[in-house]
Amino acid sequence: MSLRAHDIQATATSDNDHLSTRDFKRISDLIGAEVGIKLPPGKRLMVEGRLRKRVRALGLSSLDEYALHLFQRDGLVAERVHLINAVTTNKTDFFREPEHFDLLRERLVPDLLGLRSRERNPLLKIWSAASSTGAEAYTLAMVLSDLAAQRNDFRFAILGTDISTNVLEQAARGVYPSDQIAPVPATMQQRYLMFSRRPGPRPEVRIVPELRKLTRFQRLNLMDASYPYDQDVDVIFLRNVLIYFDKADQEKVILRLVSHLRTGGYLILGHSESMIGTNVTMRQVAPAVFQKV
Template identity: 35%
Template sequence: MAIKMSDEEFTIFQKLIYDETGISLADGKKDLLISRLARRFIDLNVDSFSDYYEVVRNDEKEFMELVDRVSTHMTEFFREQPHFDFFEGRFIKEMEKRSLKTGRRKITAWSVACSTGEEPYSIAMSILENLAVPVNWEIKILASDISNGVLEQAKNGLYTDDRMKDIPKYLWNKYFLKGTGDNSGNYKVKDFLRNLMIFRRFNLLDSKWPIRGGFDAIFCRNVLIYFDKEMQVDVVRKLCHYLRDGGYLFLGHSETFVGGATGYQPIIPSVFKKPAA
């Protein structure tokens, strides 16, 4: 059965998705929406977009199914290497220096659109690999996303060897268990690495999030591109309240102008520092 969607119906879905998630679904994406929902319509025994609209309006879980189908979760370990070069070099050096001065041996970071977990696990591995004596430190990584589906995968921490290719080989055994039998070709994050994570479902559109701030670093990468300019600026301003003075904000390379527009100090391309008050 071919599903049909009128332009009016598409506009209603565009508005719903925009209002609830900030994601701007471009006008040319109507066919994409139809194709991504075709299978779902069969599963739910729904045959029109008006009926489906009623379902998603009344069922939060189904709304999230819809969001999962329109958003992209593309990610990879150690994505945007220059960020990790900076993080492993200057950032860690500053943390070590601060600990000598203040005695504080704690690093907190937040991956605000963590998708399936590659980003927060990369952050954690970078910290562990670059602190002189990591056992002396407390490390906490908040990993959040709007999608329960990707958060479940992130918590599970199971990756195919194809996903693992971006991790230097010498780290595989240290941080992952190699699957055998039915799980051969898969790698599972070791408990000690996963235990550094706190997973939460947060919508970046919410006016605030139920967490304490003071993060040393916030990674907000490759999610703002789906929002319009006004919303991008709004999110980056809100994040500022959760960063400690002198903390770093990492944006995606195509999102870099927002940092400058919101009073952060540019450090290297797409990395910004929150100035001291």
């Protein structure tokens, strides 16, 4: 296989096109202040690689010109959302850390319904607070839909929020590459996924309309001083996000989220995260699972 002339030129340009130390610091400081995500020098090559797509999209010649566009040509206002979309990490999978979904089904939902035993057919509110492309939110929808059909004594609604507009658009569509749904149990695939009758070279699946109607997605910056949502949420998932924040910002985010939980509600973090060192008082009920008391 041979490289064409423009491929060689593009590769050479990419190899020689870098942000200056000053411009990288300005961008990392901006992202830290805007969304709380820390971009140490070790992330510089990753950031450059992602921003080259924005360079091409804007018809600019280099990362240097992109920095000029941001900071000296008043381009930041229009580019801010695209910059945040480009540099934020959006790792997600269906049924990621599956023990949390087992716990939700077997213990958390029954306990929550027990606290509301006087209500007829109560509505459980579940929040995926860093939903990315929606795999976590739709996993929750599948688990709760199965459980609601078995018990027939509660309803549920799911909110997914994220800072990136790109991933939220995909989440709202509910369309995924077919290889991404491998962790979904076969019975749930049959009930909750629609497969194309004429799969192309990159086959895709879509979440069924019944689940999409119960799951809504909105843009939210966790660094905002307040969140425009209900304060009687039953379960909040905030998994594998706090690792990108410093301790002070971690505590602020947790305090804000906990204020939206009803008494007895649960906050679920990623297994690599901890509330140690925060001033939040909650009861730990399982690894990375905390109850508001």
